[in-house]
Amino acid sequence: MSINAEAVAAETDGHRGTIGVVQGTALYIAAVLGTGLLVLPGIAAEAAGPASIVSVLIVLVLSIPLAGTFGALAARYPDPGGVASYVRRALGPTASRMTGYWFFFGVCAGGPVVAVLGAEYIAAVAGIARAGIPILALTILALGLTANLFGVRIAGWVQFVLTGLLLAVVVGVVAFALPAVRTENFTPFLPSGWGGVGTAVLLFVWAFAGWEVGTHISGEFREPRRVIPIATAIALVLTGASYQLLQIATVGVVGATAGDDAVPLLTLASAVAPGIGPVAVAIVAGIVSLGVLNAYLAAFGKLGASLGRNGDLPRWFQRGADPGTVPRRALLLTLAVILVYFAFMVWTDFDLQPFILIHTSNMVAIYAAGMLAAVMILPRRTTGWWMAIVAAVLSAGLLILAGSNLLPSLILAAIAVGVTGWRRWRMRRARSRG
Numbered sequence: 529m530s531i532n533a534e535a536v537a538a539e540t541d542g543h544r545g546t547i548g549v550v551q552g553t554a555l556y557i558a559a560v561l562g563t564g565l566l567v568l569p570g571i572a573a574e575a576a577g578p579a580s581i582v583s584v585l586i587v588l589v590l591s592i593p594l595a596g597t598f599g600a601l602a603a604r605y606p607d608p609g610g611v612a613s614y615v616r617r618a619l620g621p622t623a624s625r626m627t628g629y630w631f632f633f634g635v636c637a638g639g640p641v642v643a644v645l646g647a648e649y650i651a652a653v654a655g656i657a658r659a660g661i662p663i664l665a666l667t668i669l670a671l672g673l674t675a676n677l678f679g680v681r682i683a684g685w686v687q688f689v690l691t692g693l694l695l696a697v698v699v700g701v702v703a704f705a706l707p708a709v710r711t712e713n714f715t716p717f718l719p720s721g722w723g724g725v726g727t728a729v730l731l732f733v734w735a736f737a738g739w740e741v742g743t744h745i746s747g748e749f750r751e752p753r754r755v756i757p758i759a760t761a762i763a764l765v766l767t768g769a770s771y772q773l774l775q776i777a778t779v780g781v782v783g784a785t786a787g788d789d790a791v792p793l794l795t796l797a798s799a800v801a802p803g804i805g806p807v808a809v810a811i812v813a814g815i816v817s818l819g820v821l822n823a824y825l826a827a828f829g830k831l832g833a834s835l836g837r838n839g840d841l842p843r844w845f846q847r848g849a850d851p852g853t854v855p856r857r858a859l860l861l862t863l864a865v866i867l868v869y870f871a872f873m874v875w876t877d878f879d880l881q882p883f884i885l886i887h888t889s890n891m892v893a894i895y896a897a898g899m900l901a902a903v904m905i906l907p908r909r910t911t912g913w914w915m916a917i918v919a920a921v922l923s924a925g926l927l928i929l930a931g932s933n934l935l936p937s938l939i940l941a942a943i944a945v946g947v948t949g950w951r952r953w954r955m956r957r958a959r960s961r962g
Contacts, residue, residue, distance in 0.1 A: 547749045552759035553766075554692070555823050560739065560767045564732075565698070565816055566645055568771075569778040570795070572732060576724035578714040581775045583728035588768040590922060591739075593915040594895065597902050598739040599760035600912025603753040605905070606851075609834035610827065611740050611898040616838075618901035625840045625944040627897050630937055631740075632831055632841075633865060634890030637883045639821060640870040643668040644878055646817025653810035662874060668814070669870075672821030673863055676829055677856055695766065697812040701797055702773045708799070709780030732771070740827075740894060748851060825862060832858025840947070885933050892930045893937040896923040 547555070572580040607613040609628065616624030647664035650656070656664070718724070739760070749755045774796075781799055797809045829848065833855035836845030841861075848855025873883060900923075902916035927934070 547755070549755050549758050549762070552749060552755055553762045555826070556739070556759055556763035557695070557767055560763060565770070565774065566649060566813055568732060569774050570782075572728040572775065573779050573782070575720065576728035577719040578717045578779050579720075579722075579725050580728045581772065581779060583725050583732055584768070584772045584775050586725075586729050587732040588764075588772070591764065591768075593918040594899075594922065595739040595760050595764050596915040597899060597906075597912060597919045599757050600906060600910075600915070601898075601902055602749075603756040604912070606749065606752045607834070609838070610831055611894055611901070612831065613834065614901040614905060615897050618904040619897070621838075622944060622948045623897065624838075625835075625947060626941045627894055628831060628835045628838075628840055629940040629944050630890040630893050630897075632828060632835060632862075634936055634940055635824075635887055635894070636828060636862065636865045637869050637890075638887035639669070639824065639862075639866040640665065640873050641880050641883050641887065642817050642820045642824075643870075644873065644880065646813045648878075649813030650810050653806045653813075661878065662870075665870070668817050668821065669863070669866065671818055672825050673859060675822055676825045676859055677854065693811070693815050695770070697808050697815065698770050698774065700808060701812075702777050705777035705781050705796060705799075706773075709777065710783070711780075713780050713783040740898065825859065828862040829855040829859040832861055839951075840944075886936045889930050889933040889935070890937050890940070892923070892926045893934065893941075896920075896927050899923045 569580075572583060576583055601611075601614055605614060605617075609616070609624075611631065612624045612628035615627045643665035644661065646668050647661045650664055651658070651661050720727075778796055782796055798806055832841060833846055833849035835841040836843050836847075836858065837849045841858075845855075845858045845861060847853070847857055848859075869883060873880070876882070899916055899920035903913065903920055906913040906916055
């Protein structure tokens, strides 16, 4: 362990966190299960047909080293800076600043996407006109922000309730759907060949993203070295089972037309439980959206405060970086960034694709940097270190797949380099005056 790591560990040991296994599992499930439930079963079935159920298994296996590495990092080095703090130890302040900016300003583009997806489902079920979607989306954003302004402890219990309701609704939809599965819908099994399975795998990679969220609030966990690995393992099993069962139900009930609808979960629920099904889906859409925002806002707040403490943002935002404190200033800055994205989204008539691409390209960059840092700072030949090596190779492959979508990440990286240059210029100028 480095000197910096020891300092962080000592600081965290003096603070007894409030998040236990149950709340931690709920936060991880919300971050990973996410809004993929609302759209991915349908579009994956459209890409790969019945073989899309294989793609879920493949991505679940691939997620194990990534989730395990982030769990090992969060348990060993609890720090509100999350991945950026690990990159700082391994690669220096400029690379850390890049990582922090990728998450705070890049991944933040997903915030309004989550809110709008939830709003669209609720509007479709409730018969609300499209003009009401902005109001519904802003309401979802406001509820998530309010929960976090009262602190991670309150947000953690809110997340526990939301995740419990989410899993209950998923179990209910699957229970109604599985008896209605028709075996003929599973033939031909590979209508698009293995290329279609590859496309579905790429889609589900984004569904299983989110394991890095726990790193930012790791200091709020009670006994992080024990709780975080357990919560990660439970969440991995539950999220994998949820996606797998929903994929089987979607293919088996809806069949080849699963990807024709913009709200495939609504189509599935309407097919197996007319009347109550759509209502259940509206509930699940609201729960998923609010749950994901609740988990991510907690991470954004702690990261923003950490960036302020390190001087990567104005130091006025550093309040709330210490364990047990609430980063209200950083949360308000997060809200401001989200509202800027939201304004552009309204201007583009809710064209979500550009904002999803900004979100995902920055996630790929964060994973690549984070896994490289993990290989460098985790104790060699431990389980976490071996998982980091595997995850680093997988992340490099994702970088290649991302291609030109990495442009927003490159812009934020250039800004980080520019900040480094500006700070060095100020230091030289101060020395020359002295």
